[in-house]
Amino acid sequence: MARRYDSRTTIFSPEGRLYQVEYAMEAISHAGICLGILAKEGVLLGVEKKTPSKLLEVTNSEKIYKIDDHIGVAAAGMTADANTLINFSRIVAQRHFLTYQEAMPVEQLVRRVCDRKQGYTQFGGLRPYGVSFLWAGWDDQLGFQLLQSDPSGNYGGWKATAIGANNQAAQSILKQDYTDDISLDEALKLSLKVLSKSMDSTTLSSEKVEFYRLSKDASGQVGMVMIADKDVDAAIDAAGLAKQEEAQQ
């Protein structure tokens, strides 16, 4: 009966819900998990790589993108929708720099993208964007930040969070083990623990997961850098997660 209210994105259901937005979030809950952890000296983004076929030519990350030198984003959901919004946010960030001669503060960028996402839930008759994002960034005002946005256009700042498949399981582990003064290396360890519990695959390796860290380099420049496969594998070995034959605590 409620079906009659959900084909139009821009109207409420009798119970006061926006079904199209909820269906968009449902689409995202099938996507590969992304998690983000805010550490003392940077932000870590980790994703489950879903390679649908060995024949697929992989040239770049399908989930983590650079928006500007100081902002990176992990996307969960429909890749094409993500690409549109990522292109939009790149333009917004550059326009801000052109006008203000400074790096765009992270929350201002996220707000602009979310205002756009919200528009698609209120007018135009078009479906919402089927993407949630984890935004990792640094700005002069608030330092390192981690934000999450979803198809409704809501966003929030987080210390650690996850989106995509099994994100609730991931979130509960993060809630238990996260500490406020966690370092990037400890965050990597924690991420591996979380991913090993919430991913479907039986073994954890650099083929299945990808990590990026947003931090300052030796000269103080902010940048997002991928953690090399060999370093990921080394961390997996160090954590004893290479083979999941024995139950890990």
Add this chain to the structure above:
Amino acid sequence: MDHLLGIVGDGFVMLAADEKVAHSVVTMKDNQDKITVLDETKILAGGGQFGDVCMFTELVQRNLQLYNLRNGYPMGVKAAAGYTRTEIAKLLRKNPHMVNMLLGGVDKHGPALFWIDYLGNMQKLDFGAHGYGGYFALSCMDRYYRPGMNIDDAKSLMKRCIEGINQRFLIGGASFKVKVVDAQGIREVDLSDVQVAPEAAGNAMEQ
């Protein structure tokens, strides 16, 4: 023509602007405050076409306010200057504004002075000037400016520049409004009691 002067000192920026508004050969007003308070930490001295100056400085002021309301924190000085020059540049081929400005402010990166002209050129400077007064004041500042001057030395330098302008510029007798911005806020400064030490003897190029 308006005289605008600016000096960066130790933790503060001092701006001075003459107070005359002229229309053709008539002095319409001789006590105009040409230094707009943009917000608690920034001041903007504007000169040029008076109507444009009023409209444009107010536009900058209001947009700074809007930014503060939207984001919960004020724009930094460099960002404010960048914004101001971009607005001038955007209007240049649509609705040009004859406004020359000195923007001074203090934020977490310290004091900063930005020189912006009517074409949208912008430079961060230790000291600067707009208008005919600049012809006289800049050489004076070149000679006597030191980085990190205290407030008294800055007042003295500003007074020296103003006296120089009034001595040599064709249209003399300009009175100046002087304002200082520092971490504590913005205040007006009176230079009438400031004594300027006489020119040191010998070659002016020797330090």
